Amino acid sequence: MHKPFGYLSQFVSQDAREARKKRFLGELHDFPAGVMAIGRLDEESEGLLLLTTDGRVSEQIRNGGVEKEYYAQVDGLITAEAVARLQLGVEIGLRDVKYQTTDCRARRLDAPPDLPPRVRPIRDERHGPTSWVSITLTEGKFRQVRKMTAAVGFPTLRLVRVRIGGLTLDGLAPGEVREVTELQALV
Numbered sequence: 190m191h192k193p194f195g196y197l198s199q200f201v202s203q204d205a206r207e208a209r210k211k212r213f214l215g216e217l218h219d220f221p222a223g224v225m226a227i228g229r230l231d232e233e234s235e236g237l238l239l240l241t242t243d244g245r246v247s248e249q250i251r252n253g254g255v256e257k258e259y260y261a262q263v264d265g266l267i268t269a270e271a272v273a274r275l276q277l278g279v280e281i282g283l284r285d286v287k288y289q290t291t292d293c294r295a296r297r298l299d300a301p302p303d304l305p306p307r308v309r310p311i312r313d314e315r316h317g318p319t320s321w322v323s324i325t326l327t328e329g330k331f332r333q334v335r336k337m338t339a340a341v342g343f344p345t346l347r348l349v350r351v352r353i354g355g356l357t358l359d360g361l362a363p364g365e366v367r368e369v370t371e372l373q374a375l376v
Contacts, residue, residue, distance in 0.1 A: 190214070192238040193363035194307050198229040214238075217364045227251060228329055228353075235307070236350035237358045239369075250353070251329070258325040258352035259334050260302050262311065263343035267297055267320045271341040275324060281336035290337060294325040304349055305363055311346045319346060 192198065192214070200215035202208040211232070214220070220240065227239040227247045236259070241247055275295040280287050298321040311319070322343075324334055335345045351358045361367060 190218070190238050190240060190366045191358060191361035191363050192230050192235055193217075194235045194309065195232060197232050198226045198238060200224065218366045228257070230348075230350060231332060234348040234350070235363065236348075237353055237356065237361070238350070239353055239356070240366075254327045255354045256325050256327055256352070257329060257350060258323060260298065260304070260349045260351055261322050261324060261334055261338055261345045262301075262319050262347035263322060263338050264317070264319060264346055265343050266318050267322050267338075267341075267343045269297075271343055272297055272322065274341045275322070275337055279337050279340040281330070281333065281340055283330055288330065290330070290333065291326075291328055293327075294323075296323050297321070298323055302349075302351070307347060308363075325352075 196212045196214055196217070198214065200213055200220060202211065202213060214226070221242060223242045224240050225242070225244070225247060227241055227250050230236060230238055239250065272295050276293060278290040278292055280289050282288070301321055320343075322338070324337065326333065330336075334348055338345045349358070356369060
């Protein structure tokens with residue numbers, strides 16, 4: 190599914206107050222009983238989100254070293270030095286503990302990627318330049334990409350997951366769901 194900006198990576202909430210204030214994936218599609226998200230995207234992030242009813246598939250993807258590629262729009266013109274630091278791993282905080290991210294692939298995108306416009310604009314050019322970077326990870330810690338870009342001095346303004354293994358976001362509009370039947374497409 191293409192998770193839109195502003196939705197939580199869950200289907201409903203048992204908390205009545207949260208249910209009134211937040212948006213959930215269950216509003217977008219009639220999902221089968223027992224469906225779960227494989228990994229998560231925070232409310233402000235968009236992009237490819239895999240869903241399954243098979244816990245073994247979820248575990249295999251989350252812990253099997255499957256690549257996840259993100260496009261991050263960052264504040265400022267990201268430098269070659271910052272990209273090199275991302276590639277080697279950076280120290281981020283996880284629940285008040287320092288964590289060194291593993292090596293990853295990172296590259297500055299020469300032009301903004303062809304993505305649907307976000308429902309709420311990021312900001313306009315008078316607030317300074319922005320740039321885009323592609324980051325490909327095999328791990329997935331809490332808000333990791335956002336913390337990584339901030340650690341090298343370029344906070345993330347927009348974050349879109351564009352690929353998980355061999356599956357891409359290509360051709361999926363925000364909120365759209367496509368059924369995948371072959372696990373081989375992921376690796």
